[in-house]
Amino acid sequence: MTKVLAIAATVFLGASYPMHAAANTVSFNFNGSGVSGNVVVTYGAATDAKYPEAFEVTGIGGSFSDSNNGLNLVNAPILGLVPINHATPEPANLLAPNDFSRFFVANGTDHGFLSYDNLFWPGGSPQTASDYPFHGGFLDIYGLLFDIGDGKVVNLWSDGGFDGNGPGPLTYGVAVATADTALDYVFMGVDAALPEPSSYALVLAGLGLLGYSARRRKQS
Template structure:
């Protein structure tokens, strides 16, 4: 992003390359000025266009399926998704999207098996890959407590993330916003034994554009308008 901004600012101090001088010697002074302005305008338009096309990538979202058995911290591998290192990102999971460390009451959402909880509705989980749970069914239990692994202490069944391929973890749950430590985020089911785990959840991962991204775009568009105005006045 900084390169783009510097390129825009440098357009107002561009000098013609030496290998173009011979070709331009036959130009009048007015033609030469017009030619240089045309080159600068084309370059500026190109840069702003490329930057604008790149903007959707900064806000690209991905829906990642995280399986309680296959993507467990106790024997599986992470469900990988690309993010932008050094930039903000968010993860959201539906509160009724359920997975399990086994039979009832070990069902939970991405916040983990954190004490008994009454399921408020009789609808199936929003992911649709698990059986419906009757209204009033108790999920979760105080007897499970927390699990500690990779420097993290969190409830069993929590959605957790890692930027070092499962060496260390951080808690995500149903809602999380943070700064990406690398370009690859791995998502896991937090558990000590994945033998009877079932179900999966859908994690919606979105990049959050930095404020300076929009500032640079506005600056580029402003300089484009300024250059167009000057060019019009000079003709």
């Protein structure tokens, strides 16, 4: 039993500092149509005011690559999130999250902006636009907006599942832009791997196994 407790203490010391941050960290990668990336996001207890199942992302890291349109971006570091600005959605869009935001782009986009909300949906996103039924990704159709330097931002979102009106085979999209112009736009064709379990969850699972082992040893 003493040996089991020592192992448990070692697990906590090695993996739980800071425990709160570790409990809310997920990583994933995406790839397709000339773009790819490895992303680590962190989030706390705060959720979108309209959707309590959507957690507000508080930090981001990783790298991004884009070989389209002569960009030649190779493992560009992800420097941080573009802050949300609580823009007003179209009047007919009654399903947009409270954190719906816009990044205005002077040239090259259909509407003159990229929409984003920096929300993470562990259970899969519901429909979040009145005129767009597809949903289900761990990002919604607005997605994350992050900075890669030199005035460039990257928008990564989920197009949802194209199987009827709900979850199905999921696909993601990527846009790259500056405030002056759109540099790349990949709608669909980007695959994103499911987020890895948080280290806190792994610690809890490991401690559960240790506890089970201790009970077995005691009973035997």
